[in-house]
Amino acid sequence: MRDLIDIGANLTHDSFDADRNEVLSRAAQAGVARIIVTGTTVAASGQATALASAHPGRLFATAGVHPHHADELDADAAEKLRALAAEDTIVAVGECGLDYFRDYSPRDAQMRAFEAQLDIAAEIGKPVFLHQRDAHDPFVAVLSDHLPRISGGVAHCFTGNRDEMRAYLDAGLYLGFTGWICDERRGASLRDAARYAPLDRVLVETDAPYLLPRDLTEKPSGRRNEPSVLPHIVHALATHMDQDPDAVADATTANAASLFRLPPA
Numbered sequence: 133m134r135d136l137i138d139i140g141a142n143l144t145h146d147s148f149d150a151d152r153n154e155v156l157s158r159a160a161q162a163g164v165a166r167i168i169v170t171g172t173t174v175a176a177s178g179q180a181t182a183l184a185s186a187h188p189g190r191l192f193a194t195a196g197v198h199p200h201h202a203d204e205l206d207a208d209a210a211e212k213l214r215a216l217a218a219e220d221t222i223v224a225v226g227e228c229g230l231d232y233f234r235d236y237s238p239r240d241a242q243m244r245a246f247e248a249q250l251d252i253a254a255e256i257g258k259p260v261f262l263h264q265r266d267a268h269d270p271f272v273a274v275l276s277d278h279l280p281r282i283s284g285g286v287a288h289c290f291t292g293n294r295d296e297m298r299a300y301l302d303a304g305l306y307l308g309f310t311g312w313i314c315d316e317r318r319g320a321s322l323r324d325a326a327r328y329a330p331l332d333r334v335l336v337e338t339d340a341p342y343l344l345p346r347d348l349t350e351k352p353s354g355r356r357n358e359p360s361v362l363p364h365i366v367h368a369l370a371t372h373m374d375q376d377p378d379a380v381a382d383a384t385t386a387n388a389a390s391l392f393r394l395p396p397a
Contacts, residue, residue, distance in 0.1 A: 226261030
């Protein structure tokens with residue numbers, strides 16, 4: 133597998149500070165040609181932008197405020213985020229959405245931050261990088277009002293069931309599959325849904341350093357996930373889609389390049 137695209141890796145995370153270049157080298161050797169670095173706060177989005185700028189054509193970034201930090205998105209922060217999101221290295225607005233599992237930010241603050249970022253995406257003409265956990269119904273309701281004005285999006289780290297998948301597909305979203313599909317404890321409904329996932333709407337991501345696949349025979353030191361693991365996720369997804377792994381690899385690369393308007397590798 134060559135030219136894979138990891139659509140979501142938290143490469144600005146401090147766990148990568150000591151060996152970030154080596155992580156990128158291992159990814160390239162594994163066939164991961166391009167990586168999108170996730171922005172989760174205004175500050176982290178700035179860091180993601182700087183990292184992507186240092187590796188043109190190889191790294192790209194998103195700019196957003198995760199629902200855990202929604203109460204930080206005041207008017208001043210929103211203006212800073214809007215300016216960041218307009219930069220060329222930024223290919224999507226987010227990670228944004230709703231998280232009613234943790235509720236680290238009040239739900240009304242989450243809703244305001246989510247809608248503000250959907251408005252930014254509509255204004256600048258970029259897709260959205262979406263987060264949803266335990267908030268499916270309100271999440272879909274908000275999207276239904278905004279997506280007609282937005283240039284597509286992806287349900288990042290999709291972990292849902294067949295009905296949730298259908299709702300996202302009907303909304304025009306892509307699905308981001310992670311190592312969750314390799315989790316024998318929690319991934320049953322996701323594996324069932326994958327059987328019905330259309331090849332032209334699937335994307336793959338590691339969400340590194342999180343979500344290390346549980347079925348890896350050789351686990352990285354410290355159990356830190358990294359983009360070089362992406363081929364393992366592609367193979368797992370292909371198995372549950374009953375597809376050839378190379379076909380899934382090629383499709384996810386083409387889908388990511390189309391959604392995020394990436395230049396050729």
